Amino acid sequence: MQRRRWRCSRRHKWLESGLSRSTTKPPFTRAGRLFTPARCLLICGAGALSIYTTRVDRHSPPQRLLLPSPFSSTSTGTSCLLLRRIIMSGSTCVSLAPSSVAVPPPARAAEETHSDGMITIQSDEAPMILSKPRVVVQTLTCQRRPLGDGFAYRRSIGGPELESLDPILSFDDFEFTGPANFGDHPHRGFESLTYVLEGSIGFHDFSGHKGTINTGDAQWTTVGRGVVHAEVPAGQGVQRGFNFWINLAAKDKMVAPSYQELASVDIPTVDKDGVSVKVIVGEAQGVRSPLQTRTPVMCLDITVGPGAHLHQAVPAGWSACAYVIDGEASFGPSAGAARQHECAVFGAKGNGVDARSGGADASTRFLLVAARPHGETVVREGFFVMNTREEVEQAMDDYKNHRNGFEMAVGWTSDHVATPTQ
Numbered sequence: 001m002q003r004r005r006w007r008c009s010r011r012h013k014w015l016e017s018g019l020s021r022s023t024t025k026p027p028f029t030r031a032g033r034l035f036t037p038a039r040c041l042l043i044c045g046a047g048a049l050s051i052y053t054t055r056v057d058r059h060s061p062p063q064r065l066l067l068p069s070p071f072s073s074t075s076t077g078t079s080c081l082l083l084r085r086i087i088m089s090g091s092t093c094v095s096l097a098p099s100s101v102a103v104p105p106p107a108r109a110a111e112e113t114h115s116d117g118m119i120t121i122q123s124d125e126a127p128m129i130l131s132k133p134r135v136v137v138q139t140l141t142c143q144r145r146p147l148g149d150g151f152a153y154r155r156s157i158g159g160p161e162l163e164s165l166d167p168i169l170s171f172d173d174f175e176f177t178g179p180a181n182f183g184d185h186p187h188r189g190f191e192s193l194t195y196v197l198e199g200s201i202g203f204h205d206f207s208g209h210k211g212t213i214n215t216g217d218a219q220w221t222t223v224g225r226g227v228v229h230a231e232v233p234a235g236q237g238v239q240r241g242f243n244f245w246i247n248l249a250a251k252d253k254m255v256a257p258s259y260q261e262l263a264s265v266d267i268p269t270v271d272k273d274g275v276s277v278k279v280i281v282g283e284a285q286g287v288r289s290p291l292q293t294r295t296p297v298m299c300l301d302i303t304v305g306p307g308a309h310l311h312q313a314v315p316a317g318w319s320a321c322a323y324v325i326d327g328e329a330s331f332g333p334s335a336g337a338a339r340q341h342e343c344a345v346f347g348a349k350g351n352g353v354d355a356r357s358g359g360a361d362a363s364t365r366f367l368l369v370a371a372r373p374h375g376e377t378v379v380r381e382g383f384f385v386m387n388t389r390e391e392v393e394q395a396m397d398d399y400k401n402h403r404n405g406f407e408m409a410v411g412w413t414s415d416h417v418a419t420p421t422q
Contacts, residue, residue: 133311133332134320134350138162140343142173142323150180150233156323156343157244165319165345166373167247167295169385173323173341176201176239181232184414186406187223188395189253189385191246191294194219194231195280195301195367197325199239204414205229209259216264218280220291224248224255226398226405230414242323242367244299249374250387252294254405260291274308277301282370284312296372302355303365304329310355312368320346320353320370328358329366338366 140161142154151174156162158170169190176199194201195218203219204210206228213219214235221227233239248255268279268287279289282298298318304310314320322329322344328337331344337358338344346353357364377387384395398404 132350133352133354134314134346134348135333136331136338136344137347138345139336139338140345142341142343144341148180150177151175154341157321162345164247164378165321166375166378167371168319168321168369169245169247169378169380171242171244171321171323171343171369173242173325174240176233176241177237178233181416182230183232183416184228184230184412185383186226186228186399186409187383188226188399188405189223189391190248191220191222191297192243193246193281193297193299194221194241194243195299196239196241198241199233199237200235201239201241202232202234202416203229204416205259206408206412206414207257210415211261213261214264216267218262218267218291220260220262220281220293222248222255222258222294224257224405225253226395227257228399228406228409228412230416232416244369245385246293246295246297246371247374247376247378247385248294250376253386253391255294257405262289262291266290274305275310276303276305277310277312295374298368298370300368301365302368303363304355304357305363306357306359306361308357308363311352312355313352314346314350314368314370315372316351317348318370318372319348320368322346322353322355322366322368325365325367327362327364329364330356330358 138161140156140159142156142159144152144154146152153175154173156171156173157165157168158172164170194213196213196215198215200212200214202210202212212234262280268289270277270279270285270287272285277285278301279285279287280299280301281289281291281293282296282300283289284298284300296315296318298314300312302310302312322331322338324338324340324342324344326340328339329344330337331346332350332354339358353368355364355366379386379389379392381392381396384392386392386395394404399406399409402410
């Protein structure tokens with residue numbers, strides 16, 4: 001036992017000397033032996049905790065990661081149990097350290113981030129990192145705008161204040177009442193989500209796919225090289241929901257189209273400590289939505305109760321925003337609160353979103369949307385989203401002449417034949 005204490009002490013001094021930031025020698029080794037997870041638990045204690053990790057590859061540089069202060073203030077016994085859960089996938093050691101800076105993960109590893117509250121576990125044996133809260137850089141006030149008879153929307157992304165948030169092309173809170181409808185119309189070049197808050201929406205496309213999505217249901221559409229479809233209100237009164245478009249990368253613009261429906265009872269939900277998270281798309285709080293997307297996307301329906309506090313990991317570098325459905329929400333270190341029908345846009349720095357209700361005795365509900373940017377040129381006209389003007393013109397010509405994905409449009413009309421609302 002004394003030998004183990006000596007080894008921990010020696011390595012703690014070596015790590016705190018700062019050599020771990022530049023050395024290529026794997027830490028916690030002697031004669032090629034990696035320091036084991038069990039040994040790291042011997043040096044848990046009070047104060048801020050840093051995690052140093054190595055991969056199985058002994059020549060990978062170490063990574064330095066910080067556990068949050070609430071974690072480090074727990075008892076030694078509790079810390080050991082929590083650490084045992086964290087250190088299941090790689091050789092890790094913990095040391096006391098005053099630093100409060102977390103090392104960001106490699107960009108590739110962030111693409112498939114698995115989250116569990118404040119701790120983000122990276123895939124492909126990449127290190128785990130603390131979620132550093134993002135700052136709100138813009139708050140959009142979403143005015144209600146009528147469109148024809150029976151349809152109105154509040155547009156956050158895709159409006160005059162913010163034309164796009166790569167790869168988010170548009171983000172609408174809509175109200176739908178007959179006789180309004182979106183009759184037969186084409187699309188190419190993106191993906192979209194429709195999430196129904198109240199009522200029902202009917203749909204029918206030229207491949208014969210048809211049905212209804214009801215309150216709490218979601219539909220993910222990969223438009224790809226082309227679809228022609230119709231969308232109409234299918235219930236009594238006002239149908240309300242959200243619709244957003246996600247750009248497809250150039251390499252995926254011409255993939256085969258597909259639809260995925262997810263009933264409300266099948267949406268994974270996590271309820272904990274006064275916070276409820278519905279994972280509509282992506283992964284959060286240790287659960288994953290069954291919806292599959294081409295572009296990595298996260299869409300969460302979150303309710304934060306009075307006095308509760310959400311720490312939600314968001315992969316570094318992803319674009320992110322939150323639209324307040326009900327109440328007021330405070331995000332990150334900002335002193336102000338986003339109110340109902342306002343959209344908070346987050347800066348790119350940081351690996352997570354902190355949220356509280358804006359009122360001490362009230363709850364708040366918001367939709368958190370995040371996605372990995374493509375960094376590509378976007379040319380959009382009407383129903384088509386491509387990378388160049390020539391590609392948009394080609395899409396129009398293909399639709400007109402029923403080619404390159406629009407062949408099934410020949411002679412087809414939906415069950416909801418009408419002039420599309422534009």
